[in-house]
Amino acid sequence: MSTHAAAPEHHTSTGLDNTKLAMWAFLGSECLFFGSFISTYLLYRNRVVAGPTPHEIYDIPYTSVSSFVLLMSSLTMVLALAAIQRGDQRGLRIWLLATSFLGLVFVGGQVYEFTSFVDEGLKVSTSTFGSSFFVLTGFHGAHVTVGILMLLALVGLSWSGRLEPSSEGARKVELIGLYWHFVDIVWIVIFTVIYLVPTNPSA
């Protein structure tokens, strides 16, 4: 007996799943959200009249490890999706918990980074650089936190038997996965543009 059977096409005017379409529309709007904050940061990062400058305060090795952790969480997320697609509920829970753990490590690292920055004299109100940095990375951290909560909700659904190994169950995991990967993609941009790109390329 075949263990897989194709689901019927979605009965929508586009033939596409509306929830997935809505998620992509949401992620498109999130591009604008983060695009605005990144633009603001680029405008203000050299406007330091008080407090430390980006070059003085960033700890690149530390942030590189955080970036690597978040990047690998995208791998565990797709492995969770692959697990539910083959009906492996235990594998699904393991990979979802692994993704949540990596997300928690990232957020914990960000909290530590923020604390050390404040100790070194950079606060939200210190300079426009501080304001734009904390708002941008803080909103990203908030997105990661929301993602962790959604991942843990999926684990709860799986444990209670309400995340059935069907097209519907896999779709739920895929939607949360899309959000998680988007958060990862945004960090790829933030890590490069905010942390790595020199503040003055003409130097």
Added chain:
Amino acid sequence: MSDAQTSMEHVVDPHMQDHPSPRKYVNVALILAIITAIEVAIYYVTAISASVLTAMLIGLAFIKFVMVGLYFMHLKFDSHTFRRFFITGIVLAFFVFGAVMALFFTRGGPAPGFGS
């Protein structure tokens, strides 16, 4: 087919059947990790001028961005409509960036971040 047989089936979305295998996912993650290592390594190479370094870093980030989008978010395998939604958001974000820069340039505001 009996009910018991039906309950054992895993009904799969047609698009989901095109998704890569776990092995392929691991390979993609490995490439992403290597690119990240290269990014961090070239950051410390003092022989590279800042403008060249900027171009290299943005190029590498773009590759990572595209790889996550195509393979992990399945844009390579799903309907092109999803891709258009996402690209529209990205293009609009660049318009916002351009508009903000233009506004500050024409109104004499702070210089863009790439210069001090």
